[in-house]
Amino acid sequence: MTNYIPVLIIIIFAFLIAALIVGASSILGHKISKKTKLDTYECGMKTIGPTRMKMNIRYYLTAMLFLIFDIEVMFLYPWALVTGNLGMFGFLEMLVFVIILLVGYVYVWKKGALEWE
Amino acid sequence: MEPYYYTLESLIKIVVVVTVLMLGVAYLTLIERKFLGFLQVRLGPNRVGFWGLLQPIADGIKSFVKEDIIPDNADKTVYVIAPMITFVTAISMFAVIPFGDSFTLFGRNIKLVIADIDIGLLYIFALGTLGEYGVVLGGWASSNKYAVLGSLRAAAQMISYEVALGLILIGTIILAGSLRLTEIVEAQRNGWFILYQPFAFLLYLVASLAEINRTPFDMPESESELACGFNVEYSSMKFALFMIAEYAHLVTVAALTITLFFGGWLGPFLPGPIWFIGKTLVMIFILIWIRGTYPRMRYDHIMKLGWKFLFPAALANVVITALFVALR
Numbered sequence: 049m050t051n052y053i054p055v056l057i058i059i060i061f062a063f064l065i066a067a068l069i070v071g072a073s074s075i076l077g078h079k080i081s082k083k084t085k086l087d088t089y090e091c092g093m094k095t096i097g098p099t100r101m102k103m104n105i106r107y108y109l110t111a112m113l114f115l116i117f118d119i120e121v122m123f124l125y126p127w128a129l130v131t132g133n134l135g136m137f138g139f140l141e142m143l144v145f146v147i148i149l150l151v152g153y154v155y156v157w158k159k160g161a162l163e164w165e
Numbered sequence: 166m167e168p169y170y171y172t173l174e175s176l177i178k179i180v181v182v183v184t185v186l187m188l189g190v191a192y193l194t195l196i197e198r199k200f201l202g203f204l205q206v207r208l209g210p211n212r213v214g215f216w217g218l219l220q221p222i223a224d225g226i227k228s229f230v231k232e233d234i235i236p237d238n239a240d241k242t243v244y245v246i247a248p249m250i251t252f253v254t255a256i257s258m259f260a261v262i263p264f265g266d267s268f269t270l271f272g273r274n275i276k277l278v279i280a281d282i283d284i285g286l287l288y289i290f291a292l293g294t295l296g297e298y299g300v301v302l303g304g305w306a307s308s309n310k311y312a313v314l315g316s317l318r319a320a321a322q323m324i325s326y327e328v329a330l331g332l333i334l335i336g337t338i339i340l341a342g343s344l345r346l347t348e349i350v351e352a353q354r355n356g357w358f359i360l361y362q363p364f365a366f367l368l369y370l371v372a373s374l375a376e377i378n379r380t381p382f383d384m385p386e387s388e389s390e391l392a393c394g395f396n397v398e399y400s401s402m403k404f405a406l407f408m409i410a411e412y413a414h415l416v417t418v419a420a421l422t423i424t425l426f427f428g429g430w431l432g433p434f435l436p437g438p439i440w441f442i443g444k445t446l447v448m449i450f451i452l453i454w455i456r457g458t459y460p461r462m463r464y465d466h467i468m469k470l471g472w473k474f475l476f477p478a479a480l481a482n483v484v485i486t487a488l489f490v491a492l493r
Binding site: 050051052053054055057058059061062063065066067069070072073074076077078079080085086087088089090095099100101103104106107110111113114117118121122124125128129130131132134135136138139142143146149150153157162164 | 168171172175176178179180183228229230231232233234235236237238245248249252253256257259260261279280281282283287288305308309310311313317320321324325327328331332335338339342343344397398401402403405406464465468469472473476477480483484487488490491492
Protein backbone atom coordinates (compact mmCIF):
# COMPACT_ATOMS: atom_id res chain seq x y z
CA MET A 49 0.00 0.00 0.00
CA THR A 50 2.88 2.38 0.72
CA ASN A 51 3.79 2.09 -2.95
CA TYR A 52 0.79 4.24 -3.75
CA ILE A 53 1.87 7.22 -1.61
CA PRO A 54 4.13 8.64 -4.38
CA VAL A 55 1.20 8.46 -6.81
CA LEU A 56 -0.84 10.63 -4.49
CA ILE A 57 2.08 13.03 -4.04
CA ILE A 58 2.75 13.43 -7.75
CA ILE A 59 -0.93 14.09 -8.48
CA ILE A 60 -1.07 16.78 -5.78
CA PHE A 61 2.28 18.19 -6.95
CA ALA A 62 1.18 18.36 -10.60
CA PHE A 63 -2.10 19.95 -9.56
CA LEU A 64 -0.25 22.63 -7.57
CA ILE A 65 1.96 23.42 -10.57
CA ALA A 66 -1.10 23.67 -12.82
CA ALA A 67 -2.88 25.96 -10.36
CA LEU A 68 0.26 28.08 -10.01
CA ILE A 69 0.60 28.44 -13.79
CA VAL A 70 -3.06 29.35 -14.32
CA GLY A 71 -3.00 31.76 -11.37
CA ALA A 72 0.24 33.41 -12.49
CA SER A 73 -0.94 33.90 -16.05
CA SER A 74 -4.21 35.49 -14.95
CA ILE A 75 -2.24 37.93 -12.75
CA LEU A 76 0.62 38.65 -15.17
CA GLY A 77 -1.42 38.81 -18.36
CA HIS A 78 -2.73 41.94 -20.08
CA LYS A 79 -6.21 43.05 -19.09
CA ILE A 80 -7.64 45.14 -21.90
CA SER A 81 -10.71 43.08 -22.61
CA LYS A 82 -13.56 44.76 -24.37
CA LYS A 83 -17.03 43.29 -24.39
CA THR A 84 -16.83 42.03 -27.97
CA LYS A 85 -13.58 40.26 -27.27
CA LEU A 86 -15.35 37.90 -24.91
CA ASP A 87 -17.85 36.78 -27.55
CA THR A 88 -17.75 33.31 -29.00
CA TYR A 89 -15.06 33.12 -31.66
CA GLU A 90 -16.39 32.37 -35.08
CA CYS A 91 -14.24 33.93 -37.79
CA GLY A 92 -15.70 37.42 -37.42
CA MET A 93 -19.36 36.48 -37.64
CA LYS A 94 -22.09 36.34 -35.03
CA THR A 95 -22.76 32.76 -33.97
CA ILE A 96 -25.97 31.37 -35.44
CA GLY A 97 -28.03 29.09 -33.20
CA PRO A 98 -26.91 27.33 -30.03
CA THR A 99 -23.20 26.59 -29.81
CA ARG A 100 -23.70 23.24 -28.09
CA MET A 101 -25.43 21.63 -30.99
CA LYS A 102 -26.97 18.24 -31.55
CA MET A 103 -24.37 15.59 -32.12
CA ASN A 104 -24.35 12.73 -34.55
CA ILE A 105 -25.83 9.53 -33.10
CA ARG A 106 -22.67 7.69 -34.19
CA TYR A 107 -20.67 9.27 -31.37
CA TYR A 108 -23.15 7.86 -28.86
CA LEU A 109 -23.00 4.46 -30.54
CA THR A 110 -19.20 4.51 -30.46
CA ALA A 111 -19.25 5.29 -26.74
CA MET A 112 -21.55 2.31 -26.08
CA LEU A 113 -19.39 -0.02 -28.16
CA PHE A 114 -16.35 1.25 -26.26
CA LEU A 115 -17.94 0.39 -22.92
CA ILE A 116 -18.79 -3.15 -24.00
CA PHE A 117 -15.53 -3.98 -25.72
CA ASP A 118 -13.26 -2.26 -23.22
CA ILE A 119 -14.81 -4.26 -20.37
CA GLU A 120 -14.35 -7.45 -22.37
CA VAL A 121 -10.71 -6.54 -22.96
CA MET A 122 -10.26 -5.85 -19.24
CA PHE A 123 -11.56 -9.38 -18.52
CA LEU A 124 -8.56 -10.67 -20.49
CA TYR A 125 -6.06 -8.91 -18.21
CA PRO A 126 -6.22 -11.25 -15.17
CA TRP A 127 -6.03 -14.21 -17.53
CA ALA A 128 -3.01 -12.71 -19.34
CA LEU A 129 -1.15 -12.43 -16.02
CA VAL A 130 -1.41 -16.13 -15.14
CA THR A 131 -1.63 -17.83 -18.53
CA GLY A 132 2.09 -18.67 -18.51
CA ASN A 133 1.40 -21.24 -15.77
CA LEU A 134 -1.90 -22.57 -17.09
CA GLY A 135 -0.62 -24.19 -20.28
CA MET A 136 -3.03 -25.54 -22.87
CA PHE A 137 -6.02 -25.44 -20.49
CA GLY A 138 -5.71 -21.72 -20.03
CA PHE A 139 -5.39 -21.16 -23.76
CA LEU A 140 -8.54 -23.15 -24.59
CA GLU A 141 -10.57 -21.42 -21.88
CA MET A 142 -9.50 -18.06 -23.28
CA LEU A 143 -10.34 -19.20 -26.80
CA VAL A 144 -13.95 -19.82 -25.73
CA PHE A 145 -14.13 -16.28 -24.35
CA VAL A 146 -12.55 -14.75 -27.46
CA ILE A 147 -14.98 -16.62 -29.72
CA ILE A 148 -17.94 -15.24 -27.74
CA LEU A 149 -16.37 -11.77 -28.05
CA LEU A 150 -15.92 -12.29 -31.79
CA VAL A 151 -19.57 -13.27 -32.24
CA GLY A 152 -20.60 -9.94 -30.71
CA TYR A 153 -18.04 -8.11 -32.83
CA VAL A 154 -19.25 -9.69 -36.07
CA TYR A 155 -22.86 -8.91 -35.10
CA VAL A 156 -22.00 -5.25 -34.49
CA TRP A 157 -20.12 -5.04 -37.78
CA LYS A 158 -22.96 -6.68 -39.78
CA LYS A 159 -25.50 -4.35 -38.14
CA GLY A 160 -23.48 -1.43 -39.53
CA ALA A 161 -22.58 0.11 -36.17
CA LEU A 162 -18.96 0.52 -37.25
CA GLU A 163 -19.76 2.46 -40.44
CA TRP A 164 -19.06 6.20 -40.70
CA GLU A 165 -20.28 7.64 -43.94
CA MET B 166 10.75 7.34 10.89
CA GLU B 167 10.61 4.99 7.91
CA PRO B 168 7.41 6.40 6.33
CA TYR B 169 8.87 9.88 6.76
CA TYR B 170 12.07 9.01 4.88
CA TYR B 171 10.07 7.18 2.23
CA THR B 172 7.88 10.22 1.63
CA LEU B 173 10.92 12.50 1.52
CA GLU B 174 12.67 10.18 -0.93
CA SER B 175 9.69 10.04 -3.27
CA LEU B 176 9.19 13.80 -2.99
CA ILE B 177 12.79 14.38 -4.13
CA LYS B 178 12.35 11.93 -7.00
CA ILE B 179 9.10 13.61 -8.03
CA VAL B 180 10.60 17.10 -8.02
CA VAL B 181 13.60 15.95 -10.07
CA VAL B 182 11.55 13.95 -12.58
CA VAL B 183 8.88 16.60 -13.03
CA THR B 184 11.51 19.30 -13.50
CA VAL B 185 13.37 17.23 -16.08
CA LEU B 186 10.06 16.40 -17.76
CA MET B 187 8.97 20.05 -17.94
CA LEU B 188 12.36 21.18 -19.27
CA GLY B 189 12.32 18.27 -21.71
CA VAL B 190 8.85 19.26 -22.87
CA ALA B 191 9.93 22.88 -23.32
CA TYR B 192 12.87 21.87 -25.47
CA LEU B 193 10.86 19.18 -27.21
CA THR B 194 8.78 21.94 -28.80
CA LEU B 195 12.01 23.44 -30.15
CA ILE B 196 13.37 20.06 -31.28
CA GLU B 197 10.12 19.31 -33.05
CA ARG B 198 10.00 22.66 -34.84
CA LYS B 199 13.67 22.40 -35.82
CA PHE B 200 13.32 18.83 -37.03
CA LEU B 201 10.10 19.54 -38.93
CA GLY B 202 11.85 22.54 -40.42
CA PHE B 203 14.72 20.40 -41.68
CA LEU B 204 12.27 17.82 -43.03
CA GLN B 205 10.60 20.59 -45.04
CA VAL B 206 13.93 22.08 -46.21
CA ARG B 207 13.76 25.23 -44.09
CA LEU B 208 15.63 26.31 -40.97
CA GLY B 209 13.00 26.38 -38.25
CA PRO B 210 13.29 28.87 -35.35
CA ASN B 211 16.78 30.43 -35.36
CA ARG B 212 16.40 34.04 -34.21
CA VAL B 213 16.03 33.79 -30.42
CA GLY B 214 19.45 32.86 -29.11
CA PHE B 215 22.06 30.71 -30.85
CA TRP B 216 20.34 28.12 -33.06
CA GLY B 217 17.02 29.21 -31.56
CA LEU B 218 17.97 27.73 -28.20
CA LEU B 219 16.16 30.42 -26.20
CA GLN B 220 12.95 30.02 -28.18
CA PRO B 221 11.12 27.87 -25.55
CA ILE B 222 11.88 30.47 -22.85
CA ALA B 223 10.63 33.28 -25.07
CA ASP B 224 7.48 31.29 -25.83
CA GLY B 225 6.94 30.67 -22.13
CA ILE B 226 7.27 34.34 -21.18
CA LYS B 227 5.02 35.34 -24.06
CA SER B 228 2.33 32.87 -22.94
CA PHE B 229 2.46 34.20 -19.39
CA VAL B 230 1.87 37.84 -20.33
CA LYS B 231 -0.85 37.20 -22.90
CA GLU B 232 -4.38 38.19 -22.03
CA ASP B 233 -6.29 35.49 -20.18
CA ILE B 234 -9.62 35.33 -22.00
CA ILE B 235 -12.63 33.55 -20.55
CA PRO B 236 -15.53 33.88 -23.01
CA ASP B 237 -18.87 35.13 -21.71
CA ASN B 238 -20.77 32.06 -22.83
CA ALA B 239 -18.27 29.63 -21.35
CA ASP B 240 -18.94 27.47 -18.33
CA LYS B 241 -16.29 29.26 -16.31
CA THR B 242 -15.42 26.68 -13.65
CA VAL B 243 -15.11 23.82 -16.12
CA TYR B 244 -13.31 26.09 -18.56
CA VAL B 245 -10.55 26.75 -15.99
CA ILE B 246 -10.36 23.19 -14.64
CA ALA B 247 -10.21 21.39 -18.02
CA PRO B 248 -6.61 22.28 -18.99
CA MET B 249 -5.52 21.48 -15.43
CA ILE B 250 -7.02 17.98 -15.67
CA THR B 251 -5.16 17.34 -18.92
CA PHE B 252 -1.91 18.63 -17.45
CA VAL B 253 -2.16 16.71 -14.16
CA THR B 254 -2.94 13.39 -15.84
CA ALA B 255 -0.19 13.83 -18.44
CA ILE B 256 2.42 14.57 -15.76
CA SER B 257 1.23 11.94 -13.27
CA MET B 258 1.36 9.21 -15.90
CA PHE B 259 5.13 9.29 -15.75
CA ALA B 260 5.12 8.10 -12.13
CA VAL B 261 5.15 4.37 -12.87
CA ILE B 262 7.77 4.30 -15.64
CA PRO B 263 11.12 2.96 -14.39
CA PHE B 264 14.13 4.94 -15.62
CA GLY B 265 16.99 3.01 -14.08
CA ASP B 266 18.22 0.26 -11.79
CA SER B 267 18.08 0.56 -8.01
CA PHE B 268 21.14 1.80 -6.11
CA THR B 269 22.13 2.20 -2.47
CA LEU B 270 22.57 5.63 -0.91
CA PHE B 271 23.06 6.22 2.87
CA GLY B 272 22.07 2.60 3.50
CA ARG B 273 18.78 3.01 1.67
CA ASN B 274 17.86 1.01 -1.41
CA ILE B 275 16.58 3.60 -3.86
CA LYS B 276 14.68 2.45 -6.92
CA LEU B 277 14.80 4.72 -9.94
CA VAL B 278 11.05 4.80 -10.40
CA ILE B 279 8.66 7.14 -8.62
CA ALA B 280 5.91 4.66 -7.79
CA ASP B 281 6.63 0.95 -8.19
CA ILE B 282 2.99 -0.15 -8.08
CA ASP B 283 1.78 -3.61 -9.05
CA ILE B 284 -0.84 -2.36 -11.55
CA GLY B 285 1.46 0.06 -13.36
CA LEU B 286 0.08 -0.55 -16.83
CA LEU B 287 -3.53 -0.26 -15.67
CA TYR B 288 -2.62 3.00 -13.93
CA ILE B 289 -1.35 4.38 -17.22
CA PHE B 290 -4.55 3.34 -19.01
CA ALA B 291 -6.68 4.85 -16.26
CA LEU B 292 -4.89 8.20 -16.38
CA GLY B 293 -4.96 8.15 -20.18
CA THR B 294 -8.72 7.81 -20.04
CA LEU B 295 -9.01 10.55 -17.41
CA GLY B 296 -6.93 12.81 -19.65
CA GLU B 297 -9.70 12.66 -22.25
CA TYR B 298 -11.98 14.43 -19.80
CA GLY B 299 -9.77 17.50 -20.01
CA VAL B 300 -10.11 17.61 -23.79
CA VAL B 301 -13.84 16.87 -23.82
CA LEU B 302 -14.74 19.21 -20.97
CA GLY B 303 -12.49 21.95 -22.38
CA GLY B 304 -14.23 21.81 -25.75
CA TRP B 305 -17.65 21.60 -24.17
CA ALA B 306 -17.12 24.43 -21.69
CA SER B 307 -15.78 26.76 -24.41
CA SER B 308 -19.26 26.93 -25.90
CA ASN B 309 -17.95 27.26 -29.42
CA LYS B 310 -18.99 25.18 -32.40
CA TYR B 311 -15.45 24.37 -33.47
CA ALA B 312 -14.48 23.43 -29.95
CA VAL B 313 -17.52 21.21 -29.40
CA LEU B 314 -16.95 19.43 -32.71
CA GLY B 315 -13.26 19.00 -31.94
CA SER B 316 -13.90 17.59 -28.49
CA LEU B 317 -16.56 15.18 -29.79
CA ARG B 318 -14.16 13.90 -32.40
CA ALA B 319 -11.40 13.62 -29.82
CA ALA B 320 -13.60 11.65 -27.46
CA ALA B 321 -14.81 9.20 -30.09
CA GLN B 322 -11.32 8.71 -31.52
CA MET B 323 -9.58 8.25 -28.18
CA ILE B 324 -12.06 5.72 -26.83
CA SER B 325 -12.04 3.78 -30.09
CA TYR B 326 -8.28 3.40 -30.04
CA GLU B 327 -8.17 2.71 -26.34
CA VAL B 328 -9.94 -0.62 -26.88
CA ALA B 329 -7.32 -1.64 -29.42
CA LEU B 330 -4.49 -0.29 -27.25
CA GLY B 331 -5.62 -2.36 -24.27
CA LEU B 332 -5.84 -5.46 -26.42
CA ILE B 333 -2.46 -4.96 -28.09
CA LEU B 334 -0.57 -4.84 -24.80
CA ILE B 335 -2.04 -8.14 -23.60
CA GLY B 336 0.60 -9.92 -25.70
CA THR B 337 3.32 -8.12 -23.74
CA ILE B 338 1.65 -8.91 -20.43
CA ILE B 339 1.44 -12.60 -21.31
CA LEU B 340 5.20 -12.66 -21.96
CA ALA B 341 6.11 -10.66 -18.85
CA GLY B 342 3.48 -12.18 -16.54
CA SER B 343 3.14 -8.89 -14.69
CA LEU B 344 1.56 -5.45 -14.93
CA ARG B 345 4.39 -3.93 -12.88
CA LEU B 346 6.57 -1.99 -15.30
CA THR B 347 9.82 -2.72 -13.41
CA GLU B 348 9.11 -6.45 -13.81
CA ILE B 349 8.24 -6.00 -17.48
CA VAL B 350 11.68 -4.42 -17.96
CA GLU B 351 13.39 -7.22 -15.98
CA ALA B 352 11.63 -9.81 -18.17
CA GLN B 353 13.44 -8.35 -21.19
CA ARG B 354 16.95 -9.10 -19.93
CA ASN B 355 17.24 -12.04 -22.33
CA GLY B 356 15.74 -10.28 -25.32
CA TRP B 357 13.65 -7.22 -26.01
CA PHE B 358 9.93 -7.85 -26.48
CA ILE B 359 10.06 -6.35 -29.96
CA LEU B 360 11.76 -9.60 -31.03
CA TYR B 361 8.77 -11.61 -29.78
CA GLN B 362 6.06 -9.07 -30.57
CA PRO B 363 7.09 -7.13 -33.71
CA PHE B 364 3.54 -7.07 -35.04
CA ALA B 365 2.18 -5.81 -31.71
CA PHE B 366 4.79 -3.04 -31.76
CA LEU B 367 3.58 -1.73 -35.11
CA LEU B 368 -0.05 -1.87 -33.97
CA TYR B 369 0.91 -0.15 -30.72
CA LEU B 370 2.68 2.64 -32.58
CA VAL B 371 -0.43 3.36 -34.66
CA ALA B 372 -2.83 3.10 -31.71
CA SER B 373 -0.76 5.30 -29.43
CA LEU B 374 -0.38 7.98 -32.12
CA ALA B 375 -4.15 8.05 -32.33
CA GLU B 376 -4.45 8.04 -28.56
CA ILE B 377 -2.32 11.17 -28.17
CA ASN B 378 -3.99 12.86 -31.17
CA ARG B 379 -0.90 13.34 -33.27
CA THR B 380 -0.60 13.43 -37.02
CA PRO B 381 -1.74 11.46 -39.01
CA PHE B 382 -4.59 11.21 -36.49
CA ASP B 383 -4.80 14.83 -35.30
CA MET B 384 -8.51 15.06 -36.03
CA PRO B 385 -9.45 16.89 -32.81
CA GLU B 386 -7.23 19.77 -33.85
CA SER B 387 -7.34 19.69 -37.64
CA GLU B 388 -6.40 23.34 -38.13
CA SER B 389 -7.66 23.50 -41.70
CA GLU B 390 -11.28 22.69 -40.88
CA LEU B 391 -11.86 23.24 -37.15
CA ALA B 392 -9.49 26.20 -36.68
CA CYS B 393 -7.63 24.28 -33.90
CA GLY B 394 -10.49 22.22 -32.45
CA PHE B 395 -11.13 21.86 -28.76
CA ASN B 396 -8.72 24.58 -27.58
CA VAL B 397 -9.80 27.32 -30.00
CA GLU B 398 -11.14 29.60 -27.24
CA TYR B 399 -8.17 29.14 -24.92
CA SER B 400 -5.45 31.74 -24.56
CA SER B 401 -2.32 32.47 -22.51
CA MET B 402 -1.07 29.75 -20.13
CA LYS B 403 -4.33 27.79 -20.26
CA PHE B 404 -3.62 27.15 -23.91
CA ALA B 405 -0.01 26.45 -23.02
CA LEU B 406 -1.13 23.87 -20.43
CA PHE B 407 -2.88 21.92 -23.19
CA MET B 408 0.30 22.12 -25.27
CA ILE B 409 2.55 21.06 -22.37
CA ALA B 410 0.19 18.18 -21.65
CA GLU B 411 0.26 17.12 -25.28
CA TYR B 412 4.04 17.04 -25.36
CA ALA B 413 4.30 15.42 -21.92
CA HIS B 414 1.95 12.78 -23.29
CA LEU B 415 4.26 12.35 -26.26
CA VAL B 416 7.26 11.82 -23.96
CA THR B 417 5.28 9.36 -21.84
CA VAL B 418 4.19 7.37 -24.87
CA ALA B 419 7.76 7.24 -26.17
CA ALA B 420 9.03 6.17 -22.73
CA LEU B 421 6.29 3.56 -22.43
CA THR B 422 7.08 2.21 -25.88
CA ILE B 423 10.71 1.64 -25.04
CA THR B 424 9.75 0.21 -21.64
CA LEU B 425 7.37 -2.31 -23.18
CA PHE B 426 9.21 -3.22 -26.37
CA PHE B 427 12.84 -2.05 -26.24
CA GLY B 428 13.99 -3.15 -22.81
CA GLY B 429 13.47 0.15 -21.02
CA TRP B 430 16.65 1.25 -19.23
CA LEU B 431 18.48 -2.02 -19.89
CA GLY B 432 21.72 -1.72 -21.83
CA PRO B 433 25.42 -2.52 -21.58
CA PHE B 434 28.26 -0.30 -20.21
CA LEU B 435 26.35 2.93 -19.55
CA PRO B 436 24.10 3.51 -16.51
CA GLY B 437 20.35 2.92 -16.82
CA PRO B 438 19.03 6.48 -16.95
CA ILE B 439 21.31 7.35 -19.89
CA TRP B 440 20.05 4.37 -21.87
CA PHE B 441 16.51 5.30 -20.92
CA ILE B 442 16.83 8.92 -22.06
CA GLY B 443 18.71 7.94 -25.21
CA LYS B 444 16.16 5.37 -26.30
CA THR B 445 13.27 7.69 -25.46
CA LEU B 446 14.83 10.44 -27.60
CA VAL B 447 15.19 8.07 -30.54
CA MET B 448 11.54 7.07 -30.14
CA ILE B 449 10.47 10.73 -29.99
CA PHE B 450 12.42 11.41 -33.17
CA ILE B 451 10.53 8.60 -34.89
CA LEU B 452 7.21 10.08 -33.75
CA ILE B 453 8.19 13.55 -35.03
CA TRP B 454 9.39 12.00 -38.27
CA ILE B 455 5.96 10.40 -38.72
CA ARG B 456 4.38 13.83 -38.19
CA GLY B 457 6.64 15.33 -40.85
CA THR B 458 5.86 12.60 -43.36
CA TYR B 459 2.20 11.63 -43.35
CA PRO B 460 -0.89 13.68 -44.28
CA ARG B 461 -3.90 13.73 -41.97
CA MET B 462 -6.37 10.88 -42.41
CA ARG B 463 -10.07 11.34 -43.03
CA TYR B 464 -12.23 10.88 -39.93
CA ASP B 465 -14.26 7.91 -41.19
CA HIS B 466 -11.00 6.23 -42.26
CA ILE B 467 -9.59 6.71 -38.77
CA MET B 468 -12.59 5.08 -37.15
CA LYS B 469 -12.53 2.31 -39.73
CA LEU B 470 -8.85 1.66 -39.07
CA GLY B 471 -9.45 1.52 -35.32
CA TRP B 472 -12.48 -0.74 -35.23
CA LYS B 473 -12.14 -2.82 -38.37
CA PHE B 474 -8.39 -3.38 -38.54
CA LEU B 475 -6.62 -2.73 -35.23
CA PHE B 476 -9.18 -4.51 -33.05
CA PRO B 477 -9.25 -7.87 -34.94
CA ALA B 478 -5.50 -7.68 -35.60
CA ALA B 479 -4.79 -7.15 -31.90
CA LEU B 480 -7.13 -10.00 -31.00
CA ALA B 481 -5.30 -12.29 -33.45
CA ASN B 482 -2.00 -11.21 -31.90
CA VAL B 483 -3.28 -12.13 -28.42
CA VAL B 484 -4.48 -15.57 -29.54
CA ILE B 485 -1.25 -16.36 -31.41
CA THR B 486 0.94 -15.21 -28.51
CA ALA B 487 -1.13 -17.27 -26.07
CA LEU B 488 -0.86 -20.32 -28.32
CA PHE B 489 2.93 -20.06 -28.45
CA VAL B 490 3.13 -19.60 -24.68
CA ALA B 491 0.83 -22.59 -24.14
CA LEU B 492 2.88 -24.82 -26.46
CA ARG B 493 6.19 -23.80 -24.89
